[in-house]
Amino acid sequence: MTTLSPANPLSPPSQSGGLAWLTLLTGPYARAAALLCLFAALGVVLAPWLGEGYVSLVFVLAISLAGTLYGMTPALVASLLGAFLFDFFISEPVFEFSLDRTADLAPPLVFTLCAVISGWLSGRLKDEAIRANRSNRQLESLLDLSRALQSANSEADVTGILGADGRRYSLLRAAPQDGAVVVDALADPAVRSVAQAAMTDGREMVEKDNLVACRLDTGGRVLGALVAEKGAAGEDGLLLARARMGALVLERIELGERLGEVRAKARSEELKSALLASVSHDLRSPLTAISTSAASLLEYGEQFDSETSRELLSGIVAESSRLNHLTANLLQMTRLQAGQEELYWTDLPVADTLRAVVERKRRLDDSHPIRLVAPDEDVLVRADTALFDLVITNVLQNAARYSPVGTPITITCGVEGELCAIAITDEGIGIPPEEQSRVFDSFYRGERGDRKPGGSGPAGSGLGLAIARGFVNACGGAIAVTSPVKDGQGTTITIHLPLTRNEAL
Amino acid sequence: MKTGHILLVDDEPAIVTALRPALRAVGHEVTIARDGNTAIASMTVNDPDVVLLDLGLPDMDGKDVIRRIRQTTGTPIIVISARHQEYEKIAALDEGADDYVDKPFVLGELLARVRSALRRRNHLDEAPTGFEAADLSIDYGTREVKLRGEVVKLSPKEYNLLKMLAESAGQVVTQKRLLAAGWGRSEADPQYLRVYVGMLRQKLEANPSEPQLILTEPGVGYRLSVNHAG
Numbered sequence: 001m002t003t004l005s006p007a008n009p010l011s012p013p014s015q016s017g018g019l020a021w022l023t024l025l026t027g028p029y030a031r032a033a034a035l036l037c038l039f040a041a042l043g044v045v046l047a048p049w050l051g052e053g054y055v056s057l058v059f060v061l062a063i064s065l066a067g068t069l070y071g072m073t074p075a076l077v078a079s080l081l082g083a084f085l086f087d088f089f090i091s092e093p094v095f096e097f098s099l100d101r102t103a104d105l106a107p108p109l110v111f112t113l114c115a116v117i118s119g120w121l122s123g124r125l126k127d128e129a130i131r132a133n134r135s136n137r138q139l140e141s142l143l144d145l146s147r148a149l150q151s152a153n154s155e156a157d158v159t160g161i162l163g164a165d166g167r168r169y170s171l172l173r174a175a176p177q178d179g180a181v182v183v184d185a186l187a188d189p190a191v192r193s194v195a196q197a198a199m200t201d202g203r204e205m206v207e208k209d210n211l212v213a214c215r216l217d218t219g220g221r222v223l224g225a226l227v228a229e230k231g232a233a234g235e236d237g238l239l240l241a242r243a244r245m246g247a248l249v250l251e252r253i254e255l256g257e258r259l260g261e262v263r264a265k266a267r268s269e270e271l272k273s274a275l276l277a278s279v280s281h282d283l284r285s286p287l288t289a290i291s292t293s294a295a296s297l298l299e300y301g302e303q304f305d306s307e308t309s310r311e312l313l314s315g316i317v318a319e320s321s322r323l324n325h326l327t328a329n330l331l332q333m334t335r336l337q338a339g340q341e342e343l344y345w346t347d348l349p350v351a352d353t354l355r356a357v358v359e360r361k362r363r364l365d366d367s368h369p370i371r372l373v374a375p376d377e378d379v380l381v382r383a384d385t386a387l388f389d390l391v392i393t394n395v396l397q398n399a400a401r402y403s404p405v406g407t408p409i410t411i412t413c414g415v416e417g418e419l420c421a422i423a424i425t426d427e428g429i430g431i432p433p434e435e436q437s438r439v440f441d442s443f444y445r446g447e448r449g450d451r452k453p454g455g456s457g458p459a460g461s462g463l464g465l466a467i468a469r470g471f472v473n474a475c476g477g478a479i480a481v482t483s484p485v486k487d488g489q490g491t492t493i494t495i496h497l498p499l500t501r502n503e504a505l
Numbered sequence: 506m507k508t509g510h511i512l513l514v515d516d517e518p519a520i521v522t523a524l525r526p527a528l529r530a531v532g533h534e535v536t537i538a539r540d541g542n543t544a545i546a547s548m549t550v551n552d553p554d555v556v557l558l559d560l561g562l563p564d565m566d567g568k569d570v571i572r573r574i575r576q577t578t579g580t581p582i583i584v585i586s587a588r589h590q591e592y593e594k595i596a597a598l599d600e601g602a603d604d605y606v607d608k609p610f611v612l613g614e615l616l617a618r619v620r621s622a623l624r625r626r627n628h629l630d631e632a633p634t635g636f637e638a639a640d641l642s643i644d645y646g647t648r649e650v651k652l653r654g655e656v657v658k659l660s661p662k663e664y665n666l667l668k669m670l671a672e673s674a675g676q677v678v679t680q681k682r683l684l685a686a687g688w689g690r691s692e693a694d695p696q697y698l699r700v701y702v703g704m705l706r707q708k709l710e711a712n713p714s715e716p717q718l719i720l721t722e723p724g725v726g727y728r729l730s731v732n733h734a735g
Contacts, residue, residue, distance in 0.1 A: 281561070281587045284587040284607075284608040284609050285517050285519070285520065285587055285608060286519060287608070287609040288520060288523070288587075288608040288609035288610060289517070289519035289520050289522070289523040290523075291609050291611070291612070292520070292523035292524050292527065292609075292610075292612050292615075293522070293523040295527070295611070295612035295613070296523065296524075296526050296527035296530070296612060299527065299530075299612065299613075300526065300527055300530035300531070303530045304526055304530070308526045311522055311526075312522070312523060312526060315519055315522045315523055318519065319519050322519075
């Protein structure tokens with residue numbers, strides 16, 4: 001936006017050389033002078049009829065007009081010029097400067113006084129109007145700015161919106177790293193020092209060479225500094241106002257970020273306590289079985305027949321492997337909770353990985369035939385391989401645990417828009433609707449004891465689907481359960497993961 | 506009399522497989538129930554002497570199982586708990602369980618608890634006239650307490666507390682029950698209880714700072730040890 005017209009006498013053009021002269025010739029002074037000359041000529045023409053007194057009023061009219069049109073200073077200049085012209089052309093003797101008689105002195109003196117006062121008054125009026133107009137436009141621009149800033153979500157947004165006025169801005173933040181340049185549109189090495197001065201100096205605005213820095217603070221807390229190139233006189237006040245507005249928005253952004261952090265922390269605390277609860281429960285059961293079996297063998301081993309001893313020993317082996325799987329789950333859960341930086345994100349080929357997981361599952365447990373339907377052309381998702389593997393293993397294990405031996409489990413994998421969809425379907429007894437919302441909670445296990453007719457495998461940890469949900473959330477995907485699938489039987493767990501944006505695939 | 510019929514209620518096949526041989530080896534008869542309903546049914550069918558109950562059952566809350574069993578019989582119930590939460594143990598004991606062991610338990614300790622429970626079971630029908638274990642003897646008729654043959658003077662409150670502990674010797678007694686026995690109301694300040702247990706230990710323990718006889722079950726209550734060598 002432009003606040004001032006080129007003709008504004010309050011901000012003298014800063015150009016230099018020939019251009020300045022040109023401006024001066026076409027500027028308010030030249031126009032005021034031209035106006036005056038026009039009226040002076042009129043006065044000279046009319047002088048024989050009107051007489052000296054009335055002609056002087058014509059001059060005063062010209063000066064008042066000049067003041068109204070061009071402001072106070074041109075009017076004052078015009079009034080002096082008018083006094084000179086009046087003395088030369090109008091007052092007797094004409095065509096000479098005659099101030100030698102005391103009587104001659106009075107008219108031009110009175111006239112000059114009238115002209116100056118009239119020029120001053122009319123000019124001041126004009127100046128006030130210009131000023132009011134300008135502050136009005138500034139207010140409007142600030143209003144527009146505040147509206148635009150509502151949508152800002154980052155420092156770059158803020159400087160971008162501020163920069164809509166044609167100026168370039170650099171933004172420095174006081175926290176978390178002192179004096180860190182966040183946005184640097186100026187790319188001037190002096191930015192940092194002038195910003196530092198604004199942040200630490202008591203003044204809200206610091207000028208240095210061609211730069212001006214405004215301290216960004218809200219209620220005494222310094223958020224950073226906004227640096228711009230020095231603008232025309234009078235614009236810096238506006239800059240300060242814009243900077244204050246920017247500071248408010250920055251604070252809002254900062255508070256929003258902090259709120260997000262607090263929420264994330266609360267969520268992770270919740271997960272942690274759930275994890276602890278499951279550790280205590282799930283580690284103890286296999287440990288108890290192992291320790292009891294071993295103690296029994298030690299204490300009463302001689303009384304046992306070989307079958308009992310074998311049963312106890314194989315129990316120790318099975319429970320150890322269960323403990324192992326459990327610790328893997330716990331480890332991955334901890335990694336998930338530690339946050340993104342603990343995860344190894346790679347572009348993971350989904351179909352290929354599914355094939356490997358299914359192969360391993362088939363080797364370890366042949367109680368359920370597993371069918372994998374995957375596209376020939378693999379799809380990539382951004383994920384942590386160990387976690388992905390564990391999640392699929394967990395879901396497969398659940399499917400096997402809660403469906404009769406011999407019933408098939410089907411895994412499908414495909415692309416749905418921007419997402420990779422993985423669905424694992426069993427033909428088990430299903431999950432009642434009232435339980436479906438809870439299956440993803442840590443430590444939750446199905447209520448129905450009869451899920452697995454004739455089954456005798458170890459109970460689950462109640463962690464599997466909780467990890468699945470944690471993993472899928474970390475990937476920015478979604479996980480859902482559908483049950484029954486058909487004929488009142490079966491469960492489908494569907495996992496949607498965002499595809500890697502990789503056109504080169 | 507040290508052997509009996511044990512009902513083991515646990516949905517973990519691994520625990521059942523591990524525990525059954527040892528229980529049989531020491532002479533117990535073992536019946537298995539995988540869920541609460543089977544356990545309750547088994548109470549009438551098998552009439553076990555002791556119930557070993559895991560609180561985490563697939564079909565119902567373990568505490569409900571205790572309540573249902575208690576409606577018909579006073580058979581000792583020992584809770585096996587994997588969740589080390591005091592409030593859950595207390596709730597189970599309040600429902601009428603006699604004792605609890607934490608997973609993972611030491612086999613020898615579990616067998617000792619079963620022995621204690623069986624002893625109590627055998628005395629259920631006859632009102633005991635006294636308590637006799639290791640160095641300590643209590644005559645409920647004369648209210649006389651002897652430690653290594655020497656008479657120990659106890660205040661009425663101390664005696665009531667000791668008797669309460671002795672009646673469930675070897676098993677945990679909740680603060681609530683002890684407060685009810687000593688002060689007549691279970692919601693009295695547990696601080697009183699700590700003070701009186703402290704005084705009992707002064708009179709009965711060889712080294713009151715390392716009690717061997719009256720053991721603390723943190724957050725739950727106290728247990729009178731019947732195995733102490735003291």
